[in-house]
Amino acid sequence: xxxxxxxxxxxxxxxxxxxxxxxxxxxxxxxxxxxxxxxxxxxxxxxxxxxxxxxxxxxxxxxxxxxxxxxxxxxxxxxxxxxxxxxxxxxxxxxxxxxxxxxxxxxxxxxxxxxxxxxxxxxxxxxxxxxxxxxxxxxxxxxxxxxxxxxxxxxxxxxxxxxxxxxxxxxxxxxxxxxxxxxxxxxxxxxxxxxxxxxxxxxxxxxxxxxxxxxxxxxxxxxxxxxxxxxxxxxxxxxxxxxxxxxxxxxxxxxxxxxxxxxxxxxxxxxxxxxxxxxxxxxxxxxxxxxxxxxxxxxxxxxxxxxxxxxxxxxxxxxxxxxxxxxxxxxxxxxxxxxxxxxxxxxxxxxxxxxxxxxxxxxxxxxxxxxxxxxxxxxxxxxxxxxxxxxxxxxxxxxxxxxxxxxxxxxxxxxxxxxxxxxxxxxxxxxx
Amino acid sequence: xxxxxxxxxxxxxxxxxxxxxxxxxxxxxxxxxxxxxxxxxxxxxxxxxxxxxxxxxxxxxxxxxxxxxxxxxxxxxxxxxxxxxxxxxxxxxxxxxxxxxxxxxxxxxxxxxxxxxxxxxxxxxxxxxxxxxxxxxxxxxxxxxxxxxxxxxxxxxxxxxxxxxxxxxxxxxxxxxxxxxxxxxxxxxxxxxxxxxxxxxxxxxxxxxxxxxxxxxxxxxxxxxxxxxxxxxxxxxxxxxxxxxxxxxxxxxxxxxxxxxxxxxxxxxxxxxxxxxxxxxxxxxxxxxxxxxxxxxxxxxxxxxxxxxxxxxxxxxxxxxxxxxxxxxx
Numbered sequence: 001x002x003x004x005x006x007x008x009x010x011x012x013x014x015x016x017x018x019x020x021x022x023x024x025x026x027x028x029x030x031x032x033x034x035x036x037x038x039x040x041x042x043x044x045x046x047x048x049x050x051x052x053x054x055x056x057x058x059x060x061x062x063x064x065x066x067x068x069x070x071x072x073x074x075x076x077x078x079x080x081x082x083x084x085x086x087x088x089x090x091x092x093x094x095x096x097x098x099x100x101x102x103x104x105x106x107x108x109x110x111x112x113x114x115x116x117x118x119x120x121x122x123x124x125x126x127x128x129x130x131x132x133x134x135x136x137x138x139x140x141x142x143x144x145x146x147x148x149x150x151x152x153x154x155x156x157x158x159x160x161x162x163x164x165x166x167x168x169x170x171x172x173x174x175x176x177x178x179x180x181x182x183x184x185x186x187x188x189x190x191x192x193x194x195x196x197x198x199x200x201x202x203x204x205x206x207x208x209x210x211x212x213x214x215x216x217x218x219x220x221x222x223x224x225x226x227x228x229x230x231x232x233x234x235x236x237x238x239x240x241x242x243x244x245x246x247x248x249x250x251x252x253x254x255x256x257x258x259x260x261x262x263x264x265x266x267x268x269x270x271x272x273x274x275x276x277x278x279x280x281x282x283x284x285x286x287x288x289x290x291x292x293x294x295x296x297x298x299x300x301x302x303x304x305x306x307x308x309x310x311x312x313x314x315x316x317x318x319x320x321x322x323x324x325x326x327x328x329x330x331x332x333x334x335x336x337x338x339x340x341x342x343x344x345x346x347x348x349x350x351x352x353x354x355x356x357x358x359x360x361x362x363x364x365x366x367x368x369x370x371x372x373x374x375x376x377x378x379x380x381x382x383x384x385x386x387x388x389x390x391x392x393x394x395x396x397x398x399x400x401x402x403x404x405x406x407x408x409x410x411x412x413x414x415x416x417x418x419x420x421x422x423x424x425x426x427x428x429x430x431x432x
Numbered sequence: 433x434x435x436x437x438x439x440x441x442x443x444x445x446x447x448x449x450x451x452x453x454x455x456x457x458x459x460x461x462x463x464x465x466x467x468x469x470x471x472x473x474x475x476x477x478x479x480x481x482x483x484x485x486x487x488x489x490x491x492x493x494x495x496x497x498x499x500x501x502x503x504x505x506x507x508x509x510x511x512x513x514x515x516x517x518x519x520x521x522x523x524x525x526x527x528x529x530x531x532x533x534x535x536x537x538x539x540x541x542x543x544x545x546x547x548x549x550x551x552x553x554x555x556x557x558x559x560x561x562x563x564x565x566x567x568x569x570x571x572x573x574x575x576x577x578x579x580x581x582x583x584x585x586x587x588x589x590x591x592x593x594x595x596x597x598x599x600x601x602x603x604x605x606x607x608x609x610x611x612x613x614x615x616x617x618x619x620x621x622x623x624x625x626x627x628x629x630x631x632x633x634x635x636x637x638x639x640x641x642x643x644x645x646x647x648x649x650x651x652x653x654x655x656x657x658x659x660x661x662x663x664x665x666x667x668x669x670x671x672x673x674x675x676x677x678x679x680x681x682x683x684x685x686x687x688x689x690x691x692x693x694x695x696x697x698x699x700x701x702x703x704x705x706x707x708x709x710x711x712x713x714x715x716x717x718x719x720x721x722x723x724x725x726x727x728x729x730x731x732x733x734x735x736x737x738x739x740x741x742x743x744x745x746x747x748x749x750x751x752x753x754x755x756x757x758x759x760x761x762x
Contacts, residue, residue, distance in 0.1 A: 174525045174528065174529065226745065229745070231744075231745065233524070233525060234471060234524060234525070235744050235745070235748055237471075237525060237528065238680065238684070238740065238744045239740075239741050239744050239745060241677050241680070241740065242681075242737045242738065242739075242740030242741035242742075242743075242744065243737065243741060244677075244737070245674070245677060245733060245734075245736055245737030245740065246734050246737030246738050246741070247737075248733075248737075249730050249731075249733040249734040249737065250734055252730050252733075253723075253727050253730045253731065253734065256726070257726070361673070365532065365533055365536055368529050368533070369533070372526075372529065400546075401544055401545065401546045403540070403543065403544045403545060403546075404540060404541070404544045404546065406536075406540060407537050407540050407541065410533040410534075410536055410537050410540075411537065413529070413530070413533050414518075414519070414530050414533055414534060417518075417519065417522060417526055417529070417530050418518045418519070421522060421526060
């Protein structure tokens with residue numbers, strides 16, 4: 001059942017066998033005994049690790065064959081196996097699929113694969129295994145379902161991106177510490193939702209409120225004094241990098257280096273239509289994002305503070321001259337930016353899924369890509385940019401390997417800077 | 433508390449292959465930011481390309497070590513051109529975002545499993561410094577096997593060889609930058625940093641000068657990556673954006689618009705890092721700090737962040753810089 005839950009997200013579906021053993025330096029003379037070993041009398045070794053979703057699978061039969069030598073073993077309780085071979089040459093390694101759990105098979109390259117020794121006499125061989133019917137869904141269904149995940153991801157990204165855009169518009173600062181504001185929201189939800197066992201509908205508002213407090217105190221304690229001191233944009237940007245490092249490692253100090261989960265992260269997926277399966281968490285996440293974004297748009301377009309914010313983005317001096325309290329508006333912008341980032345952090349924790357000390361940093365460049373694509377300083381541009389980046393990241397997985405899907409978004413970022421640096425909605429101005 | 437070993441390990445931070453690599457990369461950033469005013473946040477990408485260029489050409493193409501290192505340098509030149517030709521016309525903060533994105537693209541390409549055969553993906557590459565056919569960097573080590581030096585500065589013949597080679601490269605790089613900056617070319621570059629329009633109005637091709645500065649600084653960065661790689665294995669986890677920020681910290685510590693500042697900044701950075709990484713866990717174990725040893729070693733990065741902020745706010749010109757030299761206006 002567990003695999004069905006993960007089924008929808010491709011990267012999770014293709015659970016990988018991980019080589020836990022990093023091979024150090026090719027200098028290692030004595031190899032540590034690994035798993036269930038055969039042929040230990042030989043100096044050369046082929047080894048591997050059979051795992052699915054981090055769970056080792058014991059009793060999987062592995063056969064090594066080549067050069068007139070055949071040996072077989074089964075994985076131990078940690079999923080590990082190791083087979084000594086008499087010479088350094090190519091061997092065929094076979095994973096006996098009949099010994100895998102029901103419904104699991106080798107996804108890539110077939111059950112028998114060739115292994116080549118590199119520079120050392122030890123080589124790792126792992127198989128991509130997972131839920132067997134990989135190509136069952138049609139291309140069209142895949143496109144549709146990826147599009148939906150992309151929208152979900154894009155909405156989350158948009159919540160984070162508008163904050164960056166507002167801050168840039170009003171103060172000119174490219175805030176590199178925004179990623180940590182995202183992480184902060186998730187960690188706050190973790191502390192109240194898991195640590196103090198509060199129900200989520202209380203813990204998440206508390207997390208957002210704490211994020212708002214973070215935004216307030218950062219502006220009051222750091223950014224406003226620095227503005228008064230007259231620091232340049234570049235200096236402020238490097239200060240935000242220092243702040244980012246500080247906050248990131250303070251968070252690691254508090255929650256450690258591991259991954260934590262919020263309650264309900266493994267809510268079962270429901271088949272909606274076609275190949276589109278979403279969990280209740282996904283649906284709530286999308287709904288919440290849309291509600292918040294609509295409220296935000298109302299605030300920006302209809303309220304007095306929202307108008308003042310836009311006025312400052314257009315021309316701070318003129319805004320100040322017409323009686324707008326610039327410092328007060330910027331304070332509100334920081335509070336808004338941090339609380340939206342905090343909410344995005346909670347949603348990001350569900351989307352990944354997991355809370356980790358560097359989770360915000362992972363999407364910082366995607367946020368920048370969204371903001372740049374939409375037009376620096378334009379809030380709605382950031383939203384559109386975020387949706388495009390979100391869909392692009394998810395859809396690009398159809399064409400390029402999953403671990404390269406962020407590359408597409410970053411390439412788009414650079415290309416946009418080249419051909420249309422003002423972004424989709426930005427006004428043309430000299431940027432070079 | 434074993435103060436003897438703490439002192440010993442701290443002093444050892446003065447001279448390690450990593451310190452030399454940081455000094456070279458910081459020197460590259462000094463060229464980019466300190467002298468030419470280019471906000472390069474992708475120095476980790478230049479280092480990665482230098483290091484991987486060296487390792488891959490030795491392992492995959494079987495080149496001798498010196499040719500491999502040249503390939504690494506050439507790779508960084510190409511990277512600088514690809515990056516610079518389109519982006520150098522952008523305003524400072526746009527350039528920062530473009531370079532940081534480019535460095536991440538480079539890292540993700542080295543990390544992906546799509547090119548495991550060549551890059552080793554997450555495990556990285558190893559075994560390129562000593563080659564069975566005798567063409568490796570350590571194979572041409574003239575120093576006989578043994579232990580050299582005294583006290584904290586005790587090295588085996590392999591590390592000593594990397595250090596000697598690294599110091600030669602660093603000396604040449606420092607000399608080259610010094611000579612460049614007192615040449616007419618250097619004056620134009622500084623002029624561009626101060627007022628691009630003024631230089632343009634004198635008929636100088638500002639774009640070409642900036643591109644040349646980007647290439648030269650990028651080569652320094654690649655050399656840093658190569659020295660780092662010559663001392664150990666290469667793995668993509670090293671070349672993250674944090675590395676860029678740590679090198680920026682070294683640079684701003686010493687003084688961005690100085691010749692020796694980046695070198696001294698790198699030394700100070702690593703001596704402090706060595707001190708903190710030894711003293712903080714000790715304090716935790718002996719109960720003076722009420723934290724676990726893992727938390728204690730995280731603390732030093734918190735201190736790096738705070739240090740970077742204080743530095744930029746209160747002494748942006750660095751320890752050795754001249755305030756007039758670095759206006760930070762752009």
